[in-house]
Amino acid sequence: MNERSLAQPTQLTRLMPLWRLAFRPLFLLGTLFSLLAMLVWGGFWHGAILLEPLGGMIWWHQHEMLFGFVIAIVSGFLLTAVQNWTGQPSIKGWPLLGLVMLWLAGRLLLAFPQALGNLDPLVIALVDLAFLPIVALIMARLVIRVKQWRNLIFLPVLTMLFVANALMHAGVLYGDGEWVRQGAYLAVLLISQLMVILGGRVIPFFTSLRLQRQKPQPIPMLEKLAIGSVVALVVILLLGVVGPEVPAVVTAVIALLAGGANLLRLARWEGWRATHEPLLWGLHASYGFVALGFLMYGLSHLEVLPATLAIHALTVGGMSTMILAMISRVSLGHTGRPIETLPGIGLALGLMLAAAVFRALIPALWPQVTHWMLSSSILLWCLAYATFLMLYTKPLLSARVDGKEG
Incomplete structure (x- = not known):
């Protein structure tokens, strides 16, 4: 081209x-x-x-x-x-x-x-x-x-x-079912790594901009631990693909460190001040699920709970909720519209978080209701993303309202 x-x-x-x-x-x-x-x-x-x-x-x-x-x-x-x-x-x-x-x-x-x-x-x-x-x-x-x-x-x-x-x-x-599992888990960890990197850039920036407060200065050691521990999880999984597996307890410790470091990182971004703004609290809540997913991933390697629950905490609570919050914001800014929560998006974000709770958290406590929780999470997901499509299809198909290219 x-x-x-x-x-x-x-x-x-x-x-x-x-x-x-x-x-x-x-x-x-x-x-x-x-x-x-x-x-x-x-x-x-x-x-x-x-x-x-x-x-x-x-x-x-x-x-x-x-x-x-x-x-x-x-x-x-x-x-x-x-x-x-x-x-x-x-x-x-x-x-x-x-x-x-x-x-x-x-x-x-x-x-x-x-x-x-x-x-x-x-x-x-x-x-x-x-x-x-x-x-x-x-x-x-x-x-x-x-x-x-x-x-x-x-x-x-x-x-x-x-x-x-x-x-x-x-x-x-x-x-080979093991290759399928390793490929899927590797993709989840890599996308989680992207969320940790991008989230660390945009969530504190968007929050400080909206609240008109100075952005918290990153702590270098905490940043290295939050990102580096996720990189280590990716490396461990790759080692399992090409050679002998790393002991489960080592993976568990690193995953627990990743969860703790990213929770601490999130706490420094002052998300509790943004509870009035869904496009902000949606980002903070989704990042919280990323950290929680790492903690659950660590516990799964200690055989405390199934790994699939940790994966769904990362995917439904982390990825899908962060995606909904980010595309709702980006689609406004890049079509020349004011960055403000459209009616219904706050509800949609709440539905996505509920879907994550139903899919990843409640089955961890009450496995016997897994079937109904999974069904409910599918319904909530569909309602959340149907809401986005109803609100954003026209803006995404239309020229920028400010007349600029893009």
Whole structure:
């Protein structure tokens, strides 16, 4: 793709604002896909087989909520943010349309593998795997051009997410359930690492800006421990893939350190002062679930509770709630609208937090109600993201209200 295709408005972007920046199509289609995927998963949970996807429903649910939904949102955020960081035009117009079509092709081929006849599962895997490297290359090109080496930290994470995705596909191709589990857990820890890095940048900044208070100065040792402990968890999981596993007690200690350090980090951001502003308390509460998820992950390695509950604390309480809060804010700012909570978003964030409690916390205390709690969390998720789509579909499809490009 050449400079003109990235920098200049095209007929496509003039006629269809959806293709002006990556956040627009990827936020919109990513959230719509998550809603449909959760409805399908809810049907499966209650005995209705609505799909016969590649890898089966359980693999499909794990993979698509991570590499269909979450990666779409993360990519939309990063491909938009990199333009602000570097001052260089990010992907738009026809190249953006092509990238989104690649993402959509992966979703359709995985959901309907027989639609094109006996297509080789390896071909389907390669189509799905192609998305992340392209996102990484676009980001690297812009960051390297202006020598913002600090922002290159996202490239190793995107690369390792590609490895996690490849592991999940390899598990299907070779019938190895352990590769599937390792790939899924690696993806969860890597996305959690992104939340820790990005959350540490934006949550205290947004909070201090809204409250008109000075941002707390980071404590270097605490920052290193909060981020480094999560990196260590990723390394431990990778070691388990390529060699002997690290003793469970070591993983438990590091995970407990990660949870404690990030809880302390969160406490310093004064979230209790933002209880009147859902776009802020949603971010603080989601980060709290990230820290709680690490604590639960540590306890799972001590065999105190199932690891799946820790994973869902990270994914439902951490990722999905933070995504809802972030895209609600970013979608306003980047369409030229005032950054204020739209009616219903506070309720939607509350529903997502309740979904996390039902899916991850209550089953830890009362395992016998797991079936009903999972069903309830699916319903709450769907209501929360349906609310976002009702409020934000029109702004994401419309030109900026201030007349600017983007």
